Structures are given as C-alpha cells and as structure tokens.
Amino acid sequence: MSSKISNQVVSKKRVNDHGEVFTGEREVNDMLNLVKQETERIDSRFLEPACGTGNFLIEILKRKLDIVEKRYAKSQIEFERYAVIAISSIYGVDILQDNVEACRKRLFDFFNTKYLLLYKKKCKEEFRKAVGFILGRNILWGDALSLKTPDTKAEPIIFSEWSAVNGSMIKRRDYTMANLLESQPLEGFNLFSDLGDQAFIPMPIADYPVVHFMKIGQV
Numbered sequence: 001m002s003s004k005i006s007n008q009v010v011s012k013k014r015v016n017d018h019g020e021v022f023t024g025e026r027e028v029n030d031m032l033n034l035v036k037q038e039t040e041r042i043d044s045r046f047l048e049p050a051c052g053t054g055n056f057l058i059e060i061l062k063r064k065l066d067i068v069e070k071r072y073a074k075s076q077i078e079f080e081r082y083a084v085i086a087i088s089s090i091y092g093v094d095i096l097q098d099n100v101e102a103c104r105k106r107l108f109d110f111f112n113t114k115y116l117l118l119y120k121k122k123c124k125e126e127f128r129k130a131v132g133f134i135l136g137r138n139i140l141w142g143d144a145l146s147l148k149t150p151d152t153k154a155e156p157i158i159f160s161e162w163s164a165v166n167g168s169m170i171k172r173r174d175y176t177m178a179n180l181l182e183s184q185p186l187e188g189f190n191l192f193s194d195l196g197d198q199a200f201i202p203m204p205i206a207d208y209p210v211v212h213f214m215k216i217g218q219v
Helices: 012-018 025-039 055-072 076-088 097-122 125-138 177-181
Strands: 046-048 090-094 139-141 158-165 169-176
Touching: 025 055, 046 055, 055 076, 055 090, 055 097, 076 090, 076 097, 076 125, 076 158, 090 097, 090 125, 097 125, 097 139, 125 139, 125 158, 158 177, 169 177
Parallel strands: 046 090, 090 139
Antiparallel strands: 158 169
C-alpha cells in the first residue's frame, strides 16, 4: 500500500468492517469544483451521507465562510448572521461515533479560528455555543442506508432545518431522514415544478418557535 493511500485509511479493520477510506483533499476539491457555484452560495444545503471526519464538509465550509468574510467581515453582527446560515446548511451522517465527534470538532475549530482572527476579544461565547449546537444537530451518528442509528435502539436519524426569518431570526424544524427521502407527493396544482412532475414536501416531526440566532439551543 502506498503512503498516499495509507494516509487515507485509519485501519484495515475499519476498512473491512465499514468500508472506511477517506478522500484526499485534491480529489475532494476536484469533485466540489464540479458544483463550484453551489459550494460558494452561503445558503446552499449539502448532505454527506458517509461524512467520516469531514473531508468534504470542511472544504465546503471553507468556501462558504470565505464568501461570508469577503462580504460581511466589516460588520461583526453581519458576519455572525451569515456564518450561521453557512454552517447550518452543512449536514453529515456517519456510522462511526468517533468520526462524528471528530467531524463536529473539525468544523467548529475551523469556524472558531476564523472568528478569532477577525474579532479577537470581541468574539461572543453565546455565538460559539449557538454554532456548537447547530453542528450537534447537523452532524449525526447513523447509518445512511437504514436511515437509523446503528445500535439496538435503531432510532430514526433526525435532522434540523434552519431557516432565516426577518434578518436575525431563525426557524427550526426537525425531520426524519426517511421522511426527507420518502415524502408524499402533493395533490392538485403543482407550485414547485414547471414540468408537471410530482413535487414533494416533507412533514416535520417537531416545529420550534422563531428565535434570535444567538439564542439557538437555549429554548
């Protein structure tokens, strides 16, 4: 096995048990460049169903936060507002719990490093907690094939959708991953397609009050 390949593998056992092989940075960016415009759109949502430690998600976050910095860094509150939108648009699932924890930490640390460089002592702990809460809801332990947790409980994978409302306010709705993938078609006039095909709207299993983005996770 070459050194290039071995750097992308944690252990042979994990490869055999879970097919775990990490994609290199160059390959990640080559693939993301195929949808470059979407990776640089702040609110464009991405889901990585086998996210590992976040090789794809970290590159997406870098691109999004670079755009946020270029456009809004002169105003800290504007940077924070759009950084939340960028971070909340990134989702991941992995079957290994240590990968999930590593991915969350990796994404948070990248965000926090940029935040500290920009605002130093003006950084807000409340904002950091909001970002940590979002990552805890968006990067989840689960099996993307069964759409459930890979333990004896086999609980549904549940994602949170974060929608900006009136500037600084955020609306959260929770959905099962199964419902997002297997939603029921709309009946009657289709507002979502110009081609006459069926449109699908998932139904939330939980709906939360609108809150200020700094207060995410506190209610």
